[in-house]
Amino acid sequence: MPEPDSLTSPDVLTVAARFNGPPGSGNGGYVAGLLAARAPEGVATVTLRQPPPLDRALKVAAEPGGGVGLYDGELLVAEAGAELPYEVPNGPELFEPIDPVSFELAQESSAAFFGGRAQHPYPTCFVCGTERAEGDGLRLFPGLLPQRPGTTACAWVPDASLTGPDGARVRPEFVWAALDCPGAWTALGADLPVLLLGRFAARVDALPYLGDRCVVMGRLLARVGRKVRTSTTLYDGDGRVAAHAEALWIAPRESA
Template sequence: MPQIFVPKRFNGPPDTANGGYVAGLIASEMRKAGMGGAIEVSLRAPPPVEAAMDLVIADGACECRHGETVVGAARRVETLGRAPAAPSLDVAAQGRDNFPPAADHAFPHCFVCGPARSEDGLCIFTGRPHGYDGVTDVWTPEADYADAEGLVREEVLWAALDCPGAFAIGFQERPMVLGRIRGEVLRRPEAGAPLIVAAWHLYDDGRKHGAASALFTADGELLAQTEQLWIELK
């Protein structure tokens, strides 16, 4: 039975693993089992850090368990619709100028978007630049996020595409947690090159909110994309 383990460095909310990172680990293991294409991961309970989680993979689906608790369930799904075109690198670089101030951040120590993680986080600060219908930022993955071939690991790509969706919805006004993420990695980039991260608000349904996100090369090639369901905290 395969297992995944999330070091405490890769947290989202306090003492909880980043949802996108966990989804990427699950997707990676499903791919090793011969299940390619788009993967949908639904989170059923807060995923723990510093604890092994068992994966039961069969018939095109996967269940992630921590002890008796079902943390998440995953399955293969249809290929996602094509993401909108990328903003230019110059426009994307302006996004972080409009990222909410640290005082308004519900989870300032989040590995992906936490302003308190300048030393060991991804520091993806997606804001809404003038004239662009979405949030965006430029992210240059460091070498320690790459595998032996120099390509950024799949779980890091999923993590990078997680939090931007919440900020496209309006995370600073209404804190929320990831409930479901459907993702597809078309090509893993090499570490050290600037990438464009962008996300768009899709819908609102009470406390449920939809978003989409995408990762592009500096010249606009689509590398990976997701569709997400976020649950607003009470």
């Protein structure tokens, strides 16, 4: 059975063990979504300063600049605000959606993920882990599109464990989570086996419904040294843009 959902209150946030990314720490997109809910409305940008610990009460506090910080004791784990994310020189406009593919093609791309991505850095990741069971992890498997270099696609059908109080629509933090890993997999490979989420900015326009045939797209925007910039777009069951995110990833020094 899945672990209980993360516990939140106005001043405390506890990330349940179910929602890990790398072993022993929270999935960056999921934690960013929880913290963004406390930030000013609009495009929320979350910067992850430390790996978010699991099953430990973390303090949420207002920051002088108007955002919010997430603290493990006195250690700043993450901060969220309403500033716009970075711009990529000669890249697409900020928050420009990625052109979608059909759900059927996204399914084919997800199936190809297993053929070409045997080396998974975090196979128990809540979002893209290949060892997570249905109804436990999101099981998003972003395969590269041969005809579109640097672009991934995957299929996603949200299950009942992801819905809010109405039992019908996906909770926002799971939308943030779904926008996470499909970006990283645009760059991960033999020469770049591990990436860690450093900064994540997202806009959620609509919440998908339980059972929607969703498509998540990822696009590589730039790679400079150990830094990788990506974007992701979530399309709902009606083919509409439900959410979009742009991310900065960092390769650990040992994998540079």
